Amino acid sequence: MAPSAIVYTSHTGFTARYAGMLARASGIPSYDLASGEQPPAGTSILFLGWLCAGRIRGLAKARRRWSVQAVCAVGMAEYKPENTAKLIQDNNLGEHPFFYLRGGYAPERLRGIYRLMMAPMTRSVLRAPAETQEQRAMQEAFRSGGSWMSEEQLSSVLDWLDQQR
């Protein structure tokens, strides 16, 4: 069934921005899982959640309420096919279409437990030698934030949405 709503959850704003971009491009309304108006139970949705230690936040809750047709995970890691296979497995995505979107990192916007969880990771990334451009960009993001968001990453999601109409 073609999704009639986009539902997302976002802690520091990157997933919310991707959901907004998809809503504008597709004409399908987007809703924040955490607040406000929500689509009726059972609605076919496209779900977007941010990645937290390999898990797509909000996905379990979304699955209980709606008919999730496809899933986007927003993380800070570089796209790698082998990581995608693991995400599909660890999040029980089965045959659902799945899209990885690279978001960013905003340390100043992290709150509570999420800030604590990232402290050891931050120390180890900043201690490691940064030889490649990618490693330097990652260190910079851990130090003062960074974004890898782009419109282009949405093209396969928009193609999939078009095919459902």
Ligand SMILES: Cc1cc2nc3c(=O)[nH]c(=O)nc-3n(C[C@H](O)[C@H](O)[C@H](O)COP(=O)(O)O)c2cc1C
């Ligand atoms: C506690 C924590 C765990 C994270 N785990 C992952 C991860 O497993 N893989 C990844 O690619 N990014 C991970 N990230 C980075 C976020 O997924 C990334 O910053 C994302 O863009 C956040 O989206 P948001 O702004 O919508 O909250 C983690 C971030 C935090 C704070």
